[in-house]
Amino acid sequence: MKKIINTELVLPFGMFAQIKASLFKDLSKEYVCYLLCGHTMIGNTLRLLACYIVIPDETDYVRHSQVSVKIKQEFLVSILKECERLKLSLIDIHSHPFSVENVAFSSIDDADENEKAEWFKRYLPDCYFGSIVMGINSHQSRLYLPSTQLIESSLLLRPIEIPLKTGKTAKFFDSKTHDRQLRAFSKEGQQALANATFGIVGLGGLGAGLAIGLARLGAKHFKLVDFDRAETSNLNRVDGMTKIDAQLKTFKVDIVARNLLEINPEIKCQTIKKNITKHQDWRQLRDVDVIITATDNYLSRMLLNIVSQMYLIPQVSIGTKISTKEGTLDGGHGHIYTVLPGHNQPCLLCAEIINPVEVYYEMASHASRCQAVKSGYIENFEEPSPAVAHLNGVILNLALVEIHNLFCGFKPISKHLLYSMLEQEVFTILESDRNCATCSQGGGFLDVVIW
Template identity: 35%
Template sequence: MIESQEQFSRQILAFGIEGQKAIMNTKVGIVGLGGMGSCVVQMLSYLGTQEFVLVDDDRVEESNLNRLVGAVREDIVNKTLKVEVAQRVIRSINPKANITMLGNLRSEEVLERLAIFPDVIFGCVDNDSTRMILTDLAAAYRKILIDCATEIEPDGDKVKNFGGRVVIARPGDFCLWCANQIDARVAKEELETDREKSFRQHHGYGLGALIVAPAVISLNMTIAGLAVTEFLMLITGIREPERKLTYKGMTRGKVVPSNDFKKPGCFVCESLVGKADKVDLKRYLRSSLPADLPK
């Protein structure tokens, strides 16, 4: 129900009452409330989203203050959770929103809530293991997964390349494996226990320690803006959403749609869709690495 039509009057001119209702009735999950997720959550709050599930167990640190939307200096002293910052942003715009805050994705409760509650999940994380888990979950439970990523490639004290991309993965239509956006080797190494990691590193193979990556708010805003706009296409039916949009910052600021389609034989798109009984998400909770991950 639209209580304050005036608040959304400029959007109703664009989407109509039905479009606005569709936006407000869509339940959204956001996994990762850092630089990217905080931009997404702010835009969705302004658009009128009413129901949020927020997933992140990180707390605000000083190095986040260049880009975490809604974060203030006191959050460092108070060790505020990033989901609490997001909740504050949502409440400041929409006091009646229904918000569920959850911690680590690799817990039974969080996976269950994500499997049941949202219609659309925004993946706003910087790691391939989470992308892999969300890809399984979204397909098995028929959720739309909108995955966002940015990259800045430094070269000494200069920038060699920068950009980002959005993948809109609809069950059975396209997924992050089809889009070549999961590196199975990286994902596996991220899922290891500390003991496994130290054993592997001791034997001299693998990718080593996590690197602290550059991050700039305007690039996050660009990609989050593309992601939320494709979400609006999907929800209001203005046009078909793209499967993948790539922003090439060093190539004269182009945004390029992809011609990619589902890969023939994709296990996720062809065998996992709607098969909640077939996908064993609990294998991601075990202390050791699942043995049956894709090569």
């Protein structure tokens, strides 16, 4: 097992506010709630991913006053059983309503939590126990690492919220290069953007230009995923691709990496030349801070949607579509969809960005795909689809506004934008209210419920 140096807890969008609301609804009493969390290792950092919040009813308390709290034994047992059943870690949260700033664990907290940590060490050695104490304007958090003895590690709390923070230690950013934008946008946001890692999947007409735009904005860490190589028919729209690249059939990720380093030699770029739908490589994206989905198929979007929900990673999906009728232009559209994983935050499936019928046939045999085209179920996948630089340019720049805003928080987030090329208009699509197998209650991945 890898040595754990740091520990952190990622909270889905909206959960931190929900915790505060449940703990401070009445300042004359201490309240508790519980987080059930999955976990993953990112380098030497143990990252806990909160999936359930459990808020006890009034009847689940033995007593609670302004200075003490006791939960019924059977309620605690039901939570521990749930951890055991789902192999989840537990974070115990309680309030100290009498503390405003500088809240601290009491000696009673220490004794009580030590006992729970010992239980985890003994009965659920692959899971973890930790705790948070919340004052009105402050909190402290810790995780017990099971070793021969229990080791208390300070737990970094990372709620998904705008502006996004990465949890990485601040690094220097070049204020001279970004002088003009720092006159309008926040320095903290610029720092977070420089520390963030962007996982861009699909480095074609959209992804390549977006990566270059991000580098100009000040992004410094990239994971680029595409198995495709340059060809002559890409030259009408792929930023930074040259005729020589097309002749040499250079990997698209290598072209983008070259362009990024020309903009800023400090940029760190990891390239993955694989088809993520065929390999398990999508797991390599679990450590990025934002996933950017710019692929030309639905199956990859489906997988990236799952990665985003499972590992609580914000995702921005972009795509364009030009339609023709009997060989002439009929319409052109593009979408930008931003997902902040959390309760009531529709994913790509329920926002209908992903077409499940297309996903089904993308996984089917070539023969049955051809049959589906003949029957009119899906579009002809063997015919190259129309594409043009200006439509891609509009969409990737609209996406850059949204991504910049994730870090700098200069406007309300526009979750779902649709651009119409013929009308030159941008529409905001309202959220649909569908039950979803991926992101809603009862779904398979992020299952944020109160029980």
